[in-house]
Amino acid sequence: MITIKKEDFFNSQNTLLSASAADYERAQFYIETAESFANTTYKTFFILDYYKKNFLYVANNPLFLCGYSREEVKGMGFDFFLQCTPKAEHTMLLEINEVAFEMFFKMGGDEARTCVVSYDYHLVHGSRRVLVSQQMTPLAFNQSGQLWLGLCVISLSHNKEPGNLVLKSDRRALIYDFGRHLWNLLTPVQLGADEKNVIQLAAKGYTIEQIAEQMCKAVDTVKQCRRRLFAKLGVDNIAEAVVFAINNKLL
Numbered sequence: 001m002i003t004i005k006k007e008d009f010f011n012s013q014n015t016l017l018s019a020s021a022a023d024y025e026r027a028q029f030y031i032e033t034a035e036s037f038a039n040t041t042y043k044t045f046f047i048l049d050y051y052k053k054n055f056l057y058v059a060n061n062p063l064f065l066c067g068y069s070r071e072e073v074k075g076m077g078f079d080f081f082l083q084c085t086p087k088a089e090h091t092m093l094l095e096i097n098e099v100a101f102e103m104f105f106k107m108g109g110d111e112a113r114t115c116v117v118s119y120d121y122h123l124v125h126g127s128r129r130v131l132v133s134q135q136m137t138p139l140a141f142n143q144s145g146q147l148w149l150g151l152c153v154i155s156l157s158h159n160k161e162p163g164n165l166v167l168k169s170d171r172r173a174l175i176y177d178f179g180r181h182l183w184n185l186l187t188p189v190q191l192g193a194d195e196k197n198v199i200q201l202a203a204k205g206y207t208i209e210q211i212a213e214q215m216c217k218a219v220d221t222v223k224q225c226r227r228r229l230f231a232k233l234g235v236d237n238i239a240e241a242v243v244f245a246i247n248n249k250l251l
Contacts, residue, residue, distance in 0.1 A: 002091070004082065004090040004091065004093075004094055005082075006053070006077070006078045006079050006082060008094055009078060009093075009094065009097045010050075010053060011098070011101075013098075013101045013102060013104075013105055014050055014097075014101045014147065015050070016050045016051040016142065016146055016147070016148055017146075018051070018142065018144070019051035019052075019142050019148055020142070020143060022143065023140075023142050023143065023148060026140065027056060027140075027149070030047060030056070030057070030139060030140060030149060031047070031056065031057050034047060034057050034059065035057075035059075037059075038059035038060060038061060041061070042061060042063055043059075043061060043063075043064075043153055043154060043155045044059055044061050044062075044063055044064035044065060044153075044154045044155075045059045045061075045151065045152060045153040045154065046058050046059070046073075046151075046152045047139060047149055047150070047151060047152075048078075048136075048149065048150040048151075048152055049148070049149060050147055050148060050149070050150065051142070051148060053077065053078065054074075054077035054078070055073065055074050055076075055077050055078075055080075056149060057074075058070040058071075058073045058074045064123055064130075064132060064154045064155075066080075066084040066123055066124065066125040067125050067126070068080075081093065084123050084124055084125070085121055085122060085123060085124065086122055086124060086129070089121050089122060089162055092121070092162060092163060092178070093121060095178070095181075096117075096119050096165050096176075099165070099176060099181075099183075100117045100119075100136075100165065100167060103167055103174065103183060104117070104147075104167075107169060111169045111170065111171050112138065112147075112169070113138055113141075114169045114170040114171075115137060115138065115167060115168070115169045116135055116136070116137045116167070116168050116169075117135070117136045117137070117165070117166070117167050118133055118134065118135045118136075118164075118165070118166050118167075118168075118247070119133070119134055119162075119163065119164055119165040119166070120132065120133050120134070120157040120159050120161070120162045120163060120164045121134065121162045122162060123154075130156070131156075131157045131159065131160075131161075131162065132154050132155065132156060132157055133154070133155050133156065133157040133158075133159075133164075133247055134152060134153070134154050135152070135153045135154075135155075135247075136150050136151065136152045136153075137150065137151050138150060138151075139151040155243075155246075155247060156243055157243070157247075158233075158235055158240040158241070158243040158244040158247065163178055165178070166186060167183070168186075172185065173185070173186040173187075173188060174186055189232060189233065189248065189250060191229075191232075191245070191250050194215065194217075194225050195225060195228070195229045195232070196245075196250070196251060197211075197214075197215055198211060198215075198222065198225055198226055198229060198238075199229070199238075199241055199242055199245045199250075199251060200251060201214055201215075202238045202241070202242060203242045203246075208222055208223065208226075226238065226241075229241055233245075
């Protein structure tokens, strides 16, 4: 198996050749904003610096830091992803990095600024492996208009396996086919009012019977609605449906 290094993730598409002192003066605003946001969420997130090739900021939310402190993760930088993911997934992560940046730069301009890339991989902490969803979006560009800072957010995945690379902008949604190494258009998921109600009430911890009572429907009707919902989202249970809906902004 080929050993993949941090440097392999940087190429002509995502290597920034300059960032000025004025750019880094702006960075303090992003750090302070991120610190405030970290107080409101369980999610782990980083600010990625593509000029210095490190982490500008790491949120102090330990759930997905694999036992490391925020200071340790910040010191590790991009090596965190290689040290805390299975080696068997490194080639996949490298392909994701290459094809996502290639599509990002093909978009260009205003569309690229709205781009969100999401994909799944395992984080390893001791003997424990957890499948996470990582979402990345541009945060700041340098004075020449090149991508300088990226926001990376990690949360639980609703999927069963790693991969699942999706790129969305304000104009289109694409899903990557790893077998054929190409992008396909992704049809957005649309939820009906009842389906949204089922997810929202389930997220509050309501049982099937309580959901039926709240919706003024029979229990069997709610069960049928839930089965349709699972089929539509490609999940097996209500917990996965809730995570899917949150990660995809369906509620």
